[in-house]
Amino acid sequence: MKKFERYPVSLTNSLSGKKEVFKSINPGFIGMYVCGPTVYNNVHLGNVRTFLTFDIVSRYFRFLDYKVRYVRNITDVGHLENDADEGEDKIAKKARLEQLEPMEVVKHYTEGFHEVMRQFNIFPPSIEPSATGHIVEQIEITKNLLDKGLAYESNGSVYFNVRKYNQDHHYGILSGRNIEELMESGRELDNQDEKREKIDFALWKKASPYHIMRWPSPWGEGFPGWHLECTVMSTKYLGETFDIHGGGMDLKFPHHECEIAQGTAATGKTPVNYWLHSNMLTVNGQKMSKSLGNSFLPSELFAGTHSLLDRGYGPMAVRFFMLQSHYSSTLDFSNEALQAAEKGYKKLINAVGLIKMMDHSGKATTNAAVDAELSRLVKECYRTMSDDFNTAKTLAVLFEMSSRINDIKSGAIQLTTLSPETFTDFKNTFLGFVEQVLGLKEEQEQNDEILIGTIGLLIDLRKKAKTDKNFSLSDKIRDDLKKLGVQIKDGKDGEMTYSFD
RNA sequence: GGUCUCGUGGCCGAGUGGCUAGGCUGAGCUCUGCAAAAGCUCCUACAGCGGUUCGAAUCCGCUCGAGACCUCCA
Structure with a gap:
């Protein structure tokens, strides 16, 4: 029996707004x-x-023996700055400001992003596709939507016809909005706008003469619209x-709502079974943005250079901090x-160090109550993680487990009162959840032989x-070392x- | 204005019809040459008002407060 069968995962599906038991399309694969x-x-940091x-999420699914293909894109083109910029995209704007090639900007910040992910011990995805690498596919899907009559061309740009789509489908299914309200609220169409309705969104945008990121298309030189890349890359690597x-x-x-609309319109299928949304990181109750x-850069956090910080904090302490709240709640x-x-993290990681040095001799006079308690904690780890x-x-x-580890260390619990199986299970589960599932590790691994030797000498x-x-x-x-x-x-x-x- | 979410002890934060969350802080104790670490004990909360119920922090209604989305944003 696979672990995921024993501990089925429930998750909050934004589509229904409810907690649902997760069932993958292909058993064992996600x-x-x-x-x-x-x-x-x-x-x-947000x-x-x-x-x-x-x-x-991906770590836990893998821990449960699922095979996970995790695709996370790099948006290196396409998110429009605003209408005042005539649809100039963010990358192009930044490139002009810095007198750089767009791909130079992209490269620079992609490297920075990867570095931050490494610092926080966030695993790379299985596939990390980029929007610029999928221009052909984005043009294809745009043609597809035009053929189906769900998009229209206007002055070299192509827009998705939301009203038309809404005749057979439900635009707003994810965000709980209804199309009539959307038509009434918000920005008015101005007369040079190419859109027929203000809720229509761009699939392809015509490039203005000074726009430096551009690709040829059946509608002239331009670039893909806001939401198309995600639809293209998700379906390409994960299926319709x-x-x-x-x-x-x-x-x-609108982003995910538009993805659903485009994807459904293009393939006739519901693109996604479960939508998961993580909540915002806030500063004094306000969204960090x-x-x-009010945003913090990871580097400012580590160095403690931000004005709101007294001192720096290591990435693992920050990781721990974020894990103390549920992903669907805001975190201040x-x-x-x-x-x-930071203190809590140190306490936990200390227990990791302790249990790694513990081994069961194999001989035991089992105390049923203690044995059962440790087994209970093992199951509880799975139960809580499987609960969304x-x-x-x-x-x-x-933390309860680490108390027991300290008990073993202090002698309050004798290892011989535990069955070897229970202890092994306990040890593997504790280490597995801390290190593999939650991805917490010792802040800095000291592999410096000279340092370790020197400290050993001082201890002697x-x-x-x-x-x-x-x-x-x-x-x-003691004090000088401290x-x-x-x-x-x-x-x-x-x-x-x-x-x- | 519309849609939605949230309001938990000194602080941060889980929970969600009856049973101790946990972390941090503070106080006391054990251990210790003294500390640190660790252990034990104590500090019992759910915005307000009303309702449903044998029983609500948890469900319903209203009030107040905070926030998010409606425009790029993780």
Whole structure:
């Protein structure tokens, strides 16, 4: 029996607004698409939260023995700046401002994005396609929609006819909007607008003479519209109907709504079975966003250079911080919360170090109550994660487990009272959930032989000093090392361990 | 204005009809030469008002407050 059969996953499907039991199209396989970053600027912490959410999702599915194909795109063209720019896209605008080739901008920020993902221990997706690599497919789907009469050409641009689509389908199925209200609210059409209705959206945009990112098409030189790339790349790599589509809440409308419309119109099939949306990271209760000017760059966070921060925090502490809340809730970002998270993270990771050094001798006089309790905790990890990827609850269980690990270390629980099977299961589950599922690891792995040797030597000297009751020397070694960021921990029987702050 | 979400103890944050979330902070104790680490104990909350129910933080209604989307945004 596969793990995913034993611990079926429930998730909140934005399409129904309800928690549903997840069932993949092909048993044992999952296709997941997530809207990636627009690489015209540095990613900020809010962006990181979303990618972290889906990192957890893919990690957990894999942990449950699913084979996951995770596609996350790079948007390197196509998101329109605004209408005042006559449809100039973000990459092109940035390129002109910096006197760079568009692809130079793209390359630069893509590298930066990847670096940030590495720092947060967020796994790369299986496929990371880029919009510019799929221009041909985007033109094809536009032709397809024109042939079906669900799109129209206007002055070298092509728009999706929302009203027409809505005759046979439901535009607004995801965001709960109705088309009539959308027609009434919002911006008016101005007379030089090419759209027939203001809710229509661009599939292909004609390039103005100064627009530097452009491709030939049946409608003249231009570039693809806002939402098309995701439809094209998701269906190309995952099929016309696939399991999961993820992204930030703020993409729900119009982006994902348009994807559903385009995809459904083009293939006649429902593109996605489960939509997952992660909520926003907030600062003082307000959404962290570039346009509001309250965004934090990961580098500012690590270095502690942001004005709202007292000091820097490591990426793993931040990762832990984000995992303490559920992905569907907003999470408020503050100095105090970060400090608390850092301490909690250290406590947890300390237990990881401890249990790694523990082994069961194989001999046991089992205490049924203790044994059952540890088995319960093992199951609880799966149960909480399978309940809509509840990382907050899972962390609570892992903290209970770490208490038990400390009990074993202090002797409050004797390893011999546990059956070897229970202990092995407990150890593997604890380590598996902390490291593989939640992706938490020691902040910096110390592989420096000289450093480790030196600390070992100092510990030996301190032990000697203590045996000689030379406490001033033993305290000096401990305190001076502490100042350097090495924490000595005295155990029973004069044993000493250490950790890096 | 329209649509929607949320309001939990000193702080951060799960939960969602009856049973201790958890982390951080604070206080006390155990261990220790002293600390640190670890353990134990204590601090019992669900915006307000009304309703449903044997029973509600959890369901319903209203009020107040905060936020998101409706324009690019993870």
